[in-house]
Amino acid sequence: MSSDHKIILFDGVCNLCNSSVNFFITRDKKDIFRFAALQSDIGIELQKKLNIDHENIESFILIDGSKYYKKSTAALKVAAMLSFPYNLLYPLLIIPPFIRNTVYNIIAKYRYKWFGKKNTCRVPTPEERAKFI
Secondary structure (H helix, E strand, O other): OOOOOEEEEEOOOEHHHHHHHHHHHHHOOOOOEEEEEOOOHHHHHHHHHOOOOOOOOOOOEEEEOOEEEEHHHHHHHHHHHOOOOHHHHHHHHHOOHHHHHHHHHHHHHHHHHHHOEOOOOOOOOOOOHHHEO
16 A cells, blocks of 8 residues: 555444445545545554554544544545535634534444444445455
């Protein structure tokens, strides 16, 4: 994996999270992102390496080199790296995190109820396999 790649850690059993991964893969025209489930061995290893509480899977995490971003900040940073019109969401970072993350936390709390949950983590298709670590 190139150091130019950004890693997205996602909840591998969450239907909303898996749909988001599909959305990102489809729109990742510059091949920027690599993906791993928070619950996977590599996901847990990366969280430990960055001193992130790996017991808390209510966050979407973007790893960019030695830095990481969580929750709404991670989502907006990802949007900034996508093409138009999604990159237009990036200026929403000016909204204070406590406001953005309040909305994020509500969605995270009810994501299984609203969107469903799988019994196992997402398995990439053969075409997607290179995008997963």
